[in-house]
Amino acid sequence: MRRVSRTTFYFPVLCLISFSFVLAACHRSTPTESSKADTTEHIDMIQQDLVHVSTGVLERKTAFTGSIRATQHSSIQAQVSATATQVNAEVGQQIKKDQILVRLNNQDNAARLAQAQANLASAQAQADLSRNLMQRKKRLLDQGFISRVEYEQSQVDYKAQLETVNAQKANLDIARKADQDGIIRSPLNGVIIKRDVEPGQTVSAGQTLFEIVNPERLEIQAKLPIEQQSALAIGQKIQYTIQGHSSPLYAVLTRISPVADQVSRQIEFFAQPTEKINSLSIGAFVEGFIINQNQVQGQIIPLDSIQNIDQSPYVWVIRQQKLRKINIQVLEKRVEDNTAVVSGLQAQDTISRVKFDNADENKRVIFSDQTASKPNP
Numbered sequence: 001m002r003r004v005s006r007t008t009f010y011f012p013v014l015c016l017i018s019f020s021f022v023l024a025a026c027h028r029s030t031p032t033e034s035s036k037a038d039t040t041e042h043i044d045m046i047q048q049d050l051v052h053v054s055t056g057v058l059e060r061k062t063a064f065t066g067s068i069r070a071t072q073h074s075s076i077q078a079q080v081s082a083t084a085t086q087v088n089a090e091v092g093q094q095i096k097k098d099q100i101l102v103r104l105n106n107q108d109n110a111a112r113l114a115q116a117q118a119n120l121a122s123a124q125a126q127a128d129l130s131r132n133l134m135q136r137k138k139r140l141l142d143q144g145f146i147s148r149v150e151y152e153q154s155q156v157d158y159k160a161q162l163e164t165v166n167a168q169k170a171n172l173d174i175a176r177k178a179d180q181d182g183i184i185r186s187p188l189n190g191v192i193i194k195r196d197v198e199p200g201q202t203v204s205a206g207q208t209l210f211e212i213v214n215p216e217r218l219e220i221q222a223k224l225p226i227e228q229q230s231a232l233a234i235g236q237k238i239q240y241t242i243q244g245h246s247s248p249l250y251a252v253l254t255r256i257s258p259v260a261d262q263v264s265r266q267i268e269f270f271a272q273p274t275e276k277i278n279s280l281s282i283g284a285f286v287e288g289f290i291i292n293q294n295q296v297q298g299q300i301i302p303l304d305s306i307q308n309i310d311q312s313p314y315v316w317v318i319r320q321q322k323l324r325k326i327n328i329q330v331l332e333k334r335v336e337d338n339t340a341v342v343s344g345l346q347a348q349d350t351i352s353r354v355k356f357d358n359a360d361e362n363k364r365v366i367f368s369d370q371t372a373s374k375p376n377p
Helices: 006-040 107-143 148-180 226-231 368-373
Strands: 042-045 050-052 054-070 073-077 082-087 100-105 183-185 190-195 208-213 218-225 237-242 249-256 266-273 285-302 314-319 322-327 329-334 339-343 350-352 364-367
Touching: 054 226, 054 329, 054 339, 100 208, 107 148, 218 226, 218 285, 226 266, 285 329, 322 364
Parallel strands: 042 364
Antiparallel strands: 050 350, 054 218, 054 285, 073 208, 082 100, 100 183, 190 208, 218 266, 237 249, 237 285, 249 266, 285 339, 314 322, 314 350, 329 339
16 A cells, blocks of 8 residues: 655645635735725815805895094184284084184284275265265256356366275275285184194194084095995995094985096095094094995805806806816805805805815715714724
8 A cells, every 4th residue: 555645644634724724815905906096086174164055135235434533624824924922722622604713913904904994084084075066067958057067076186086985995905905814713613623823823825724524524535446436326325434443323415426437447435424523533443334225135155165266257166066166156255244146056055165176077976974873893
């Protein structure tokens, strides 16, 4: 009987065992590779990254910036060169129209006024005498005691005296005006906001002494780019806030400049506040919106979810559990409340706040809470 060696017997067995281990290793490596493929084919997201599309109506608003100004503002200037003897108004003081603010010591004008009054009285006396002589010569002419030529000469003298009287009246008006210029009065009811004169100070003609505003007559002064001129219309409602105050206020657009500024290419407009504004707000910065009576209707989404909004706007959308890049049309933008009205979406779409690359389009979307709930293999 032939004896088989142990080496010959064990060699096939060892080969079979080694081959089994190789098959097992290959079998175990297959799920790992497939799992890696799965992770590259889907995108993990959370519900907080998504916003549902809603449909609604918004008012059209046009943002602007401006300031508060007084419609009645006056700069009071000296008309003559003189010394201020009395100053009767302070900054912040309420004053009435025709109230005396400054008295100027102008003795020369007072002397000229007295001289003009005396000259007028003298000319008037000469005119009265000429009139009496003319009337007397008229009676003598009627009685035949003088010639007509002599009577007509008296008429000429009387007319010349009347012209002298008129000339002296004009001189008196000039002197009186110069004398009155030494007493400076307020041209309106208001508040002193600036004073540039002190008692004893010598002022020159044309020098500004006071600035006065009427705090009861305030308005909004603002500008819009010429590209937004369609938002400007008399009677439009305006919502605004004043620098230093957060509460919203309202106004009505009352005036529009007929031409645009040639340098800035902006159109100036004015609005009348509906609420009373404190005079301390004069010159304060204002920002607000012109509310258009026309409304815009569409799909409402967050403004910050729109990509490339100034050129070809689009959003990332979850549609049928896949990530899609959808082009849209922006109908209205609200930067202040991060809202936009758009068109081009479907009612069941969900908007992603997260930005993606074009390579991510059409990938399957899996939410983190769903993957966490799956049992471990």
